[in-house]
Amino acid sequence: MSPAFFALVRKDLRLFLQDRRALLLNLLAPVLIAAFFGSLFGGSGSAGKSSRIPVAVTDLDGSPGSTQVLDALRANASLDVQILPADTAADWVRKGKLRAAVTLPSGFGAQAGRALFGAGPRPEIVVTHDPSQAMVLPMVEGLLSQAVMQVVGRDAMSPSGATFRALRQEAETAEGLPSQQRQDLAEMFRSIEKVQSQAPAASAAGTGVGGLSQPFVLRKVEATAGTGPAQGYNAYAHSFGGMGVQFILMLGVEIGVGLLLLRRQDLWKRLRAAPLGRATLLGSRMASAALIALGLFAGILGVGMAVFGVRVHGSWLGLAAVLVAFSAMTASFGLMVAALGRTPEATRSLAIVATLLMVMLGGAWVPSFVFPEWLQTVSLFVPTRWAVDGIDAMTWRGLGLDAALWPSAVQLGFALLFAAVAVWRFRWRE
Secondary structure, eight states: OOHHHHHHHHHHHHHHHHOHHHHHHHHHHHHHHHHHHHHHTTTTSGGGSOOOEEEEEEESSOSHHHHHHHHHHHHOTTEEEEEOOHHHHHHHHHTTSOSEEEEEOTTHHHHHHHHHTTSSOOOEEEEEEOTTOTTHHHHHHHHHHHHHHHHHHHHHHSTTSHHHHHHHHHHHHOTTOOHHHHHHHHHHHHHHHHHHHHOHHHHHTTOSOTTSOOSSEEEEEEOSSOSSGGGSOOHHHHHHHHHHHHHHHHHHHHHHHHHHHGGGSHHHHHHHHSSOOHHHHHHHHHHHHHHHHHHHHHHHHHHHHHHSOOOOOSOHHHHHHHHHHHHHHHHHHHHHHHHHOSSHHHHHHHHHHHHHHHHHHTTSSSOGGGSOHHHHHHHTTSHHHHHHHHHHHHTTSOOOTHHHHHHHHHHHHHHHHHHHHHHHHOOSOO
16 A cells, blocks of 8 residues: 555544544443433343332231231332322322332232132222333232232131131031032141141241232322323323433534534634624524424424324423523533634534433433433432423323423523523634
């Protein structure tokens, strides 16, 4: 190869390595993203474990059996159980504060043991769940079934259990029961007593109930705004909100980078010659960027509504407030990144890293409930978390205007902070 070829290669490498900030960001972005997903899906130890699932339990029975089921759920390391009234628990699930709410009905303790042998009706346990988190429901169902079967099986198969004694007494005193059948039942109860006396540990573990019928009926209720199928949960509502946040945020960054590109054009010198201050120039740029972002986001949600059935079950005014606040935050964020960056290339690299982190922590990619507890707390200091939660609240969750006030206020606070940094750090001269 000719010397010119190697000279051109050296030139490209030298130019790339000279911009140390861009080089650092190109290395930092994949490291941060890899660390983020690694911490969610195992990590290297206990720090990588996801947080416990927050659920509520309402015990309408208050019997020893229902109390034991409640204790078993509270002792499970995968659950964070709170004791709440049924209405409060369902409302918290609808607002996203809890993943599920379990209601143990009145008469549960008396009915469950008999239902285990098919000797009576099965009590109905109601599980109100957040439909946006489909992975949680099967886990809650499994842990609940395990707890109920252990408690009910122990009570029904133990000679000291109330259900065992009641069934034995019924068999001994039942009128019209054939003599042979009465003897068979008595022999069965004696055999159970014999087995339990020889293997108390197995009885305490709840074994020996296999093959019997499930002692309860599970009714699953989606915590959404409406009750009809047309008003239930629509996964497109969350996906359109999350992806809208991501790409509108990237658009804001590009508008900010465009301001830096003016430095390489004669238009920049003309702006400097005009009687304009930094606040006027950046303020006009921010206003135009916010209007563009608001219009595009409205268009994105409009397509979701027209084609994919996205509906605003909450407050239209609240949704407008969230979108306006997010648009202002996006515009000021793009200008701040432009003010902190020295060149368009370095600024774009910085913006990519910052945007990806904000989108990931905001729950647009992965639901925030799978984050470790410390990361869930950190995400509250990221404006995109409030944007995604606010849009969810106004669309499929069906919450009122009050649920949009705090997300909007937090985003406007970030917008003011970003704008102040942009005006402070922006370099007016080349």
